[in-house]
Amino acid sequence: MSETRTAPNTSGVTTSSKAKAGKYLTFRLADEEYGIEILRVREIIGLMDITQVPRTPHYVRGVINLRGKVIPVIDLRMKFDMNVQEDTEESCIIVVDVASADGTVSIGVLVDAVSEVLNIRQEEIEDAPSFGSGIDVDYILGIGKIKNAVKILLNINKVLDASQISLIDNVVTAESESLIEMAEVKSA
Amino acid sequence: MDGLQEQIELVATDLVLVSSDDVPALAAIHDKFQGIAQTINDEGSRLYQAARCCANLVEKLILNDVEGRSAFLSILSNSVMAMQEVIRDKRDFSEVHFPEELWSGVMQEHASTKDESPLARNAEESGEIKSEEAESFIIDVQNSDSSLLGEFITEAREHCATAEQMLMDIETGQDPESAINAIFRSFHTIKGAAGFLDLKPILVLAHESETLLDLARKGDISIEGRRADMVFDSIDRLRELLKETENSLNERKTIDVTGSVISILHRLKETIAGKDSLEDSAIDITNPKRLGELLVDEGVLEIGALEDLLAQQMQTDPKEKLGTLLTKTQTAPAKKVAQALRHQKDQAREMTAGGMVREVVKVDTERLDRLIDTIGELVIAESMVGQDDHILALDLPHISRNISHLNKVTRELQEMGMAMRLVPMRATFQKLKRAVRDLAKKADKNLKLVVSGEDTEVDRGIAEQISDPLVHMVRNSVDHGIETPEERIKKGKPVEGEIRISAYHKGGNIYFDIEDDGRGLDKERILAKAREKDLIDTNKEMTDRDIYNLIFLPGFSTASQVTDISGRGVGMDVVKRNIESMRGCWDIESNPGKGTKFSLRLPLTLAVIDGMLVDVENEKFIIPTLSVVESLQLSPDLIYTIKNRAEMINLRGELLPLIRINRLFGLSNGKKDCNEGTVVVVQDLNKKIGLVIDRLLGQRQTVIKSLGSLFSRQKWVSGGAILSNGNIGLILDVSGIIALAGSEESEGYFNLKAGIENDISREKGRIHSEVTS
Structure with missing residues (x-):
């Protein structure tokens, strides 16, 4: 599913959006710590039944009913191409507001566990290092160094680029591909 | 220096x-x-x-x-x-x-x-x-307050609607004075606000229209014929400008509307300037004659005396009020005149109030939707508590009493929430009246529109979405249905054609009937046309209904000539698509020479869907009941395959493509297709396919939710439904799935099916020969 990933930014970090000092919600993915600006977070909910939606990128887990509103849920592990792990008791969904073409939309982000809300000062933030073409650091705002721990501060807007997610049209599961093929056979 | x-x-x-x-x-x-x-x-x-x-x-x-x-x-x-x-x-x-x-x-x-x-x-x-x-007219809202502008646009639209309605009232012969005043006020308010918001094009246009109306208000001219058209045009142009302003606001760009504004201003000014040349005798009765009429009605004044007086008034000073003249010449006692004048004013007040004295509060639709969402959640939470096994096991009378009370209150709340989304059809019908008026003029036909059920309340979304289809259908009736006056006389029909539109509730649905007394649908011509365009299988038997339905096919038009209004072959397929998107259906009755009746049936609300809840690999899906034809048990001997992949089901001799939902949605997890389960036969227009599911769970009414813009390109799923346990079930988009089976939608519905059937017969022949050899 490489077509859903952005092209690696070879020139390193060129984004003008630098991490700002302030409150961050930190969460865990595998053994890494990430942070999202607290102002983007709407709420944190426990894991609930997620309804799969066909023909979506693999990292779109599906949709949930958030008090009468249907919102999509993104599996951040899958989005970052990390090892897939069974959901645990600690797994939870962080609902964030993301800017899109038609105003802000709420999107759920499935993470391993939420950690804490941290106040990060400007001097504790460093620019994301460049790794060359291997790792895409485009959606990293900066790196927070608090005591000895390192928190990766995410530009959640970039991570959940709505225009990318909605490219579902191009993403067809292998099985439905065969169905389409079948339909073509029929009409041939 | x-x-x-x-x-x-x-x-x-x-x-x-x-x-x-x-x-x-x-x-x-x-x-x-x-x-x-x-x-x-x-x-x-x-x-x-x-x-x-x-x-x-x-x-x-x-x-x-x-x-x-x-x-x-x-x-x-x-x-x-x-x-x-x-x-x-x-x-x-x-x-x-x-x-x-x-x-x-x-x-x-x-x-x-x-x-x-x-x-x-x-x-x-x-x-x-x-x-x-x-100078140029440019809409530039970069520096304006967007919320103020938004409010202005909404309000100005309402004013446009009021003005239009009043204008229609004048045309139907109601008291012009109060109506003109109302129109004037609408334009004036728009002008004021536009000036405040620095929307020059709107300001100038509203101002000029106001000038024209002011002349009418003073009784210098009447708003009739060409002038009425002019005011209609101004309203239309204002609407366009509002639309442009909205676009400009949304896209944050400036829009140059110089051309359109200048042309309308020109015409407006010409109309204003040309007031003397257009003057005719009918004009002066607008203001004074009403008073005269009142006095005549009351027996204060003789008709003859009134006419004399009017003639006198014309000669001496057309601007002088009849009241003054009456008292001056002492034709009628001043007290009576004053009484009549007061009476006239009261009437005018009643007219403008128009029985719409109900107080309303404007609420942001988003807020309203959120309230309804929350109520929906409350209903789910309530049923979860009410049906909880532990609570039921308690078996305490007061708990069950309280729960049933809670249940009652939530239901009531839900009904109220639904009612909040309802609006009367009046505004939509208003638009239709306007459309008929314009269309009849353009097509040179004599006709009237009879509307009933203006107060029928429908879901806001439906009221908005039904408007286009209704206009299309009315347009169709005007252009194709109603004959020309000469033709009508020849056939012994009344010269004036009649189109009736009614809206009413029946059995949990809303019905719209559009009926005309025109020439009716010509079955032979429709068939001939369909054959000519290769839209149908020539040998197929067709019922009347099938034939009438052909007019909904894209590219179909029986009109022998393309007119300004219709006959381009677009229109009815738009109607069909619109109605289907509202999950509605239709029926056509037609009597040659007597007329045609279209009946549309729509669900009461777009927020609820009547669906068949089905289970596939433990995922729940909803198939809209409207498209379900039947369901049957799947058994291996009903299935035929083509090239070992494409599957068909033999349904009493009819071969339908079979689509397995688990395969389509990637739920099968690599399991082999089993030949058990249920087939739900669904239909879209004349095309049927079979959907293979695991289990039918029954019919449900569920609240429908959009999946949001992220999934807007989903072709097989039309939305999500909140199930009774709070989870989401996907609603299958039947026409999308059928289109997949056809793979090339544009090919036309019938060709393709014929193609498939050919394939099957060949395949069957092959199987047959293998068996026999």
Whole structure:
């Protein structure tokens, strides 16, 4: 599913959006710590039944009913191409507001566990290092160094680029591909 | 010279900031122009003259209620710009272009020494048409408050609707005076707000329309025929401008509407200017005759006496009120006249109030939707508590009583929530009346529209979405259904054609009937056309209904000639698509020579869907009941395969493509297809396919939810439904899935199926020969 990933930014970090000092919600993915600006977070909910939606990128887990509103849920592990792990008791969904073409939309982000809300000062933030073409650091705002721990501060807007997610049209599961093929056979 | 330059720069800045009705600021500018003239202090210099002319212009702006004030400002700024060029850039006066109007404006002022006679004013106005041509109309909302603008747009639209309705009332012969006043007020309010928000195109247009209406208000002209059309056009153009403003607001860009505004302004001004030539006898009865009528009705006045008086009034002074004349000539006692006048006023008040005295609160639709969402959640939470095994196991009378009370309250709340989304059809029908009026004029047909059920309340979404299909269908009736007056006379029908539209509730659905007494649908011609366009299988037996349904196919039109209104073959397929998107269905009845009746049936609300809940690999899906034909148990001997992949089911001799939902949605996890389960046969138009599912769970009414913009390109899923346990079930988009089976939608519905059937027969033949050999 490489077509859903952005092209690696070879020139390193060129984004003008630098991490700002302030409150961050930190969460865990595998053994890494990430942070999202607290102002983007709407709420944190426990894991609930997620309804799969066909023909979506693999990292779109599906949709949930958030008090009468249907919102999509993104599996951040899958989005970052990390090892897939069974959901645990600690797994939870962080609902964030993301800017899109038609105003802000709420999107759920499935993470391993939420950690804490941290106040990060400007001097504790460093620019994301460049790794060359291997790792895409485009959606990293900066790196927070608090005591000895390192928190990766995410530009959640970039991570959940709505225009990318909605490219579902191009993403067809292998099985439905065969169905389409079948339909073509029929009409041939 | 430096002092002079500074003065000019100052005036230039002031001019940029000033609004044309800000008198103190204008006064300051006036002083500055005079100051410039004083500084130059050389009466022979052209620059001095220019400054004086500018000062005069400003004075005119301050003193006179001149038309097209904003045009004056642009003349002024152009003049100042020219002055700047002379002084700052040290250019010769002859090289610099001063606006012509600067000089002519002064000439005009001298010529028309404050003559307030309409003719002089017209001359002035037509002089201004020129000046306005030179300027451009641009919608620029970059610096405006978007929430204020949004409110303005909504409000202005309402005003447009009111004005339109009032205009229709005038046409149907209701009291024109109060209606004209109402229209005038609407335009006036729009004008005021547009001025405040600096929306020049809207301001100017509203202003000119207001001028026209003001003449009507004074009784100088009547709003009839061409003038009524003019006002209709102005309303339309205003709507367009509002739309443009909205676009500009959304996309944050400026939009140039100069062309459209200038053309309508031109026409408006011509209409205003041409008032004398258009005057006819019908005009003067607008205002006075009503009073006369009242007096005649009350027996105070004889008709003959009234007519004499009216003639007298025409001769002496058409502007004098009948009331004054009556008392003057002592034809009627003053007291009676006063009574009648009061009566008239009361009537006018009643008319404008129009029985719509219900108080309303405007609520943001988003907030309303959120409230309804929350109520929906409450219902789910309530049922979860009410059906909880542990609570039920308690078996305590007071708990079950409380729960049933809770249940009752939530249901009530839910109903109220649903009712909040309802709006009466009145506004939509209003639009139709307008459309019929315009269409009938264009097509040169004599017809009337009879509307019933204007107060039928429908879901807001439906009211909005049904409007286009209804207009299309009415258009169709006007153009194809209703015959020309000559034809009608020949057939012995009343000359005036009739189109009836009604809306009513029946059995949890809303029905719309569109009926005309025209020539009816011509079955033979429809069939011939369909064959000609290769849309149908020539040998197939077709019921009347099947044949009528052909008109909903894209590219289908029986009209022998393409008219301005219809006959291009688009339209009815749009109707079909619109109605289907609202999960509605339709029925056509037609009697040759007698007329056609379209009945539309729509669900009460778009928020709830009637669906078949099915289970596939433990995922829940909903198939809209409307498209379900039947369901049957799947068994291996019913299935045929093509090339071992494509599957068909033999349904009583009819072969249908079979689609497995688990495969389609990637739920099978690599399991082999089993030949057990249930097939749900679904239909879209004339195409049927079988969907293989695991289990039918029954029929449910579920709240429908959009999946949001992220999934807007989903073709097989039309939305999500909140199930009774709070989870989401996907609603299958049957037409999307059927289209997949066809793979090439544009091929047309019938060709393809024929193709498939050919394939199958060949395949069957092959199987057969294998078996026999």
